[in-house]
Amino acid sequence: MSTKVVERKPLTAWERSYVPSILGGLGVTWKHFKRTAPFLGNKPITMEYPEQKWVVPEGYRGAPYLVKDQDGATKCVSCQLCEFVCPPKAIRITPPGAEGQPADRANAEKMPLEFEINMLRCIFCGLCQEVCPEEAIFLQKDYSLTGVSREEMVYDKEKLLKLGGTHAGVQKWKHKLEEAAEQETFPVETAAATEATK
């Protein structure tokens, strides 16, 4: 630990009268006034929000939505890791169960029966996105979420998928199925699986 002692020059009498500082302050404020006031410069840096929209930077953590793959199928396989990791417990997933609807894409076997995010609880921490093994949930750019009731702010699966849009990526399950179809080892089963893709 070394301490650096900052040498402060003693103020001269002129400086101690505050006059130079006052003049300096006047100069600074005048410069800005001149730049911003109408008829002089008119260059305010304030963004006028509802009309002018902010350009959301890369990596911004907005509302988490579910995404679909390029074939329009739900990517989520209902592994519930996000539900587990979610610090404010905003995510609520209902797994399909044994008789529940089959996944809408080939080979994934499973997709959530219901997927709810309570946007009032969500703290936009991004852990759900980080933990998702399927790249099915992403924090997107939406930052102004409004509603007139608490119920409305609980986004269900349909809404989340609609808002989330499509996210292309490695189609893990489809790829596995294609790979399996190439192998002739278990032709009967793979044929059935291929049929399931349609």
Place this chain on the structure above:
Amino acid sequence: MDFLQNLDPTVQFILFSVVKIGVVFGVTMSFVAYSVLVERKVSAWIQDRVGPNRTAPPMAQFVPILGPFLTRLGIFQPMADGLKFLLKEDFTPSYVRKVYFWIAPAIAVIPAFLTLAVIPFGSTLGNPGNKMVIADLDVGILYTFGIVSLGVYGIVLAGYAANSKYPFLGGIRSSAQMISYEIAMGMSVVSVFLLVGDLNLSKVIEYQAHGGWLVFKQPLAFFIFLVAAFAETNRLPFDLPESESELVGGYHTEYSSMKFALFFLGEYANMIASSAMMVTLFFGGWTLPFIGDPASGLLGGLLHIGIFVAKMCAFMVLFIWVRWMFPRFRYDQLMDLGWRRFIPLALANILVTALVVAFVNR
């Protein structure tokens, strides 16, 4: 006009006084409203912002070009603010001392308006007897100081009545600050009156109309008066009674709605009064270097009023400007400045002026 001239002088005096009071009061009120707007706009521009630019009455949008332009300038903002002050819930906390709590805002605002009574805001209007001052007192300046020192009661009472520590601290600070600077302010003016030789403010203007503005003869007195005026009106850099960052809102922390608005009104009315005083005492009042004689006609009278108002506006802008330029003083610095700098300086100034008047001007 003739029937006015033919009225009984007493009736005429009463009639004119009532009109003058009404006009001065109305103009001051709208001045307060719009100085708030100017304050917001100027601060916005100094900080590269836009300032109030949304509020508009519903019909404003139907006026092409002008409507949106005025809206962007925020012309309608003070109306909305005023309406809001009137309509907001007037909340009185249960723990306050109710009588004082209710009286305090009134005490804060009334002296500010009373000060304006002795300000000669123009020469004459219409006939030569009709002086543009509500009360042409011969002891105008004493009256002013007497009234101004009452203003502190409103703030002290507000701080005390709120029965809460932040307002209380604000009130304490305020009383100390105001008392301190009143001395410096009063002393600075003594030298002016030594030169003029009269306490009537109209006479001060008369003196300046011929003898030149007193700011050139008494720059030190002006400077002390200016700084003390900032302190007296609780404006930055001397807004310690309010100081949001330390005392939440200072003496008016517990106030809302119209009672809060009265404090607000009081502060701006004080600013206006101080500006008017400075214009009168040091900047020749309604005169200009080449316009010194009382007006003979209606037009000239209005011109003089215009000159006065313009000078006053300049000071208002100065008040506003300074607010966005300086950081707040520390309390000990404030006291130090008042007692150990300004009072000796003012005393010295009196002495020097007295000597000059006694030996040189004789």
Place this chain on the structure above:
Amino acid sequence: MSFSIPAPLEARLDELVTHYPVKRSASLMFLHALQEHFGYLSNEAVEWTATKLGLQPVNVYELVTFYPMFRQEPLGTTHVKVCRTLSCALAGSGELRDLFCKKLGLDSHAHAPQTTPDGKFTVEFVECLAACGSAPVILVNEDLHERVSTSEAEKILVEGGRRSGSVGGSAAKGSANPAGK
């Protein structure tokens, strides 16, 4: 399909069991015998073996799926085994197989043995047939053909088309559809 074991065969197998200290040891011999008789091992054959030897069907089924020489599907009348081990592969057995598959309309990339729909031919790619010196080698039913050329292969196909069925249970099916190439 009715499943019946001729009495002499059953008697021979019953006798076979007595050769071993543990009944289970006879399972491979049973399966060979049954495959020889039926041409392939149906699930019924597996169950019959298991019952005979006091086993669970899955125990026998494990054996059947383990050994490549056991078939669970009927074979074609002409069973062509093309060697795919190194020396034959270098000498062009891959092309031979492609030729067979193309002529017979079979998928040349399939892993498992493939039989034509009319049941006449089965083509299989197999491991070493132990005649590396005379590659490429193919085994047509029980006959080894060495240094097989394309023309020879085509000749084999023609011969096979004429063959009227001598291999196992699928023979009847094969001859029922005489429309050759």
Place this chain on the structure above:
Amino acid sequence: MSATATLPAPAAVPPPPPETVTVKVNGKTVQVPKTMPNWQGKPEPTTMLQAARVAGVEIPHYCYHDKLPVAGNCRMCLVECGTPMMGPDRKPVLNEDGTPKIARSVLPYEPGTPRGVIACATPISPGMEIYADSPATHQMREAVLESLLINHPLDCPICDQAGECKLQEYSVEHGQAESRFVEAKVHKPKAVDLGPRIILDDERCILCTRCIRFTKDIVNDDALGIVNRGSYNTISAFPGKAFDNNYTLNTVDLCPVGALTSKDFRFKMRVWFLKETSSVCTSCGTGCNITVGAREGVIHRFEPRSNDAVNGPWMCDSGRLNYKWIGRADRLREVRIGGRRSNWSTALREISGKLSTAPAGSVAIVASARQTNEELYLLKRLATRLGAITDSIVREGEADGLLVSADRNPNSNGVRLTGMAYTEAGIQLPKIAAGIAAGTIRSLIVFGEDVTAHGLDAGLLAKLDLLVVSDVLPNPTTEAATHLLPGAAPVEKRGTLVNTKGRLQKFNKAVEAPGDARPEVEFLQELVEAVAGPIGTATIEGLFNRMTAEIAGFGGVQWAAVGDTGITLSL
């Protein structure tokens, strides 16, 4: 190899023989018994894995299971070891400091290369050193895991085993961070319907054969086998034959990976959300120890809890799936008086008022052998005070020689011990019926049984002045009740049961009872205190201790002595 002999494991493990062997595990010297019980409980030379356990070192393993024959095929338990070196004179070679020189096991054809041995199947020898933490051991584990993961689909997100998967756990603990395998994986059949309760995912299977050995050696139903060859090995039943014995779901527990999954639990809930509560199965008199997995008041599964004195690590499928009625929509959840909704205080006040003034002999109580000892004890106090005639209902089925008992009541012994039924249950029922018919019995208290199916039909019940019924699900008796008290299912309360072999076991509360329903002990206590005077304790523990002190059959056992796995009473 008979399953009958193995399943109900011997009541008391014989004390370890005095003979011990000294071995070193990770440099720590330990004395281990020369023999230890094998999967059937018979003494066998102690293996390295068991010795390491004694030393407190867990050697990772997949195919090895305490209660299954050793197969030694997963190779996960490979460890490096060494034995004392023998000189040509057959004397131990010594180091310079006088300690015996240890020869590390090396490959015979590549001398010097360390060679691992499988700890699960290798018996220890005196002076042996086990290096469960050496670099070579770690390397072997890493290699084995890599090999097991080559064709594994890595579909943990959809796999029900995730969270309790040995493959996951060991991969984290012993595996490599990244896969070096770039070729296409072998794809095997997925979601194969193996039987009515089991789904098999062949891709996830690591061929440890635990399931095969379990069904062959424990259940005696040799239904599964490994078919095909090499990389294409799959577990399979014979085509067309379903894997459908009453113990199939144990293979799901046994399966160290997610290959065998339960159809019942499939895709229902991730295991890490489940709150686990120790409990006891109440489907039959065996009283298998179970773990209840519940989340937010919903029961998702029962799993066996290991208890060698009762069920070992197994339980039957019928018991395991016997939980769905608990969440049924038609559960009784309202207190009813004369069919109208009421509340507990009113109902209990009315009942105790009527019972207090009932003449002796005019009250009958039908208890249930599904009730806990504490409830039965309270009922007995009530019966004693009222001079009531009591009985319980017999419920019999067929025993399967393994875990399912012929007695389908979980607490028949408790009923006998508390004296709610005489040596033989059910013999008093005709007397009660006759009493009601004759008008001598005016009040009937029924707990958890449908008496209309046992000789007390609706006509008889209509003759009663007071019919107090406590039950969980509606039935004709609850319809006829003048006072209906909704009770709690076993998973919604605490208590003790005595199984057919006299094992006293306690179970805990996993979820809350729905609606107004309350555990019977709570309201019975209020009722008994109102009618028969204060008991002096308000807790289950206190009640239990009072009961065992009063009733000789319980042998004065204290609640604290019962423990998680129970205590055997001499009946």
